[in-house]
Amino acid sequence: VSITSVTSHFNKEIFVKWRKRVGNEEADRVTKAATGRGTDMHTLTEYYLKNEELPKVPPISDFLFKISKGKLNKIDNIHTLEGSLYSRELGIAGTVDCIAEYNGELAVIDFKTSKKPKPRDWIEHYFVQCMAYGCMLYELTGISVKKLVIIMACENGECVIYEEYDKAKYIKLLGKYIRKFVNDKLELYGTQ
Numbered sequence: 001v002s003i004t005s006v007t008s009h010f011n012k013e014i015f016v017k018w019r020k021r022v023g024n025e026e027a028d029r030v031t032k033a034a035t036g037r038g039t040d041m042h043t044l045t046e047y048y049l050k051n052e053e054l055p056k057v058p059p060i061s062d063f064l065f066k067i068s069k070g071k072l073n074k075i076d077n078i079h080t081l082e083g084s085l086y087s088r089e090l091g092i093a094g095t096v097d098c099i100a101e102y103n104g105e106l107a108v109i110d111f112k113t114s115k116k117p118k119p120r121d122w123i124e125h126y127f128v129q130c131m132a133y134g135c136m137l138y139e140l141t142g143i144s145v146k147k148l149v150i151i152m153a154c155e156n157g158e159c160v161i162y163e164e165y166d167k168a169k170y171i172k173l174l175g176k177y178i179r180k181f182v183n184d185k186l187e188l189y190g191t192q
Contacts, residue, residue, distance in 0.1 A: 003094040036058075037061050064153040108131070
């Protein structure tokens with residue numbers, strides 16, 4: 001199962017409550033805009049890090065990319081961009097944004113966009129997802145990352161870096177997320 005399915009499932013109640021609060025029409029509009037700018041940001045970042053000519057994107061996506069360039073320039077010795085990973089041990093798979101050195105330390109790096117910076121306690125699931133990629137990388141190659149990095153470009157003009165070194169904390173949380181996903185699916189579909 002994809003790690004994004006696992007993290008989304010763990011946090012689905014938050015999104016259900018938000019959708020009820022703002023209404024389906026507004027929720028659909030916000031989700032579509034966020035998905036578009038996120039896809040554009042990933043595309044621009046990938047092209048930039050590969051030293052390829054950047055594609056044309058809407059002005060907001062171009063703005064988000066430009067404010068993040070200084071932070072992206074701290075990425076070096078790239079191991080993979082948009083790389084497919086999996087873990088037989090954990091029963092998960094996914095596509096990691098980037099595994100590279102960030103400020104000289106090997107990291108799982110995730111690129112995010114937002115209207116404004118998010119409080120750290122709102123992005124636990126981002127670090128859980130990054131740690132999942134770190135576990136997959138280690139299982140497949142024996143290479144261990146030093147840290148988890150979120151680069152968040154925001155429409156308010158800020159580009160925020162969230163770094164996490166406490167891998168044990170997020171490995172434990174990853175187990176909790178996976179157990180909830182499996183148990184809820186077993187409950188829903190039975191143990192067939």
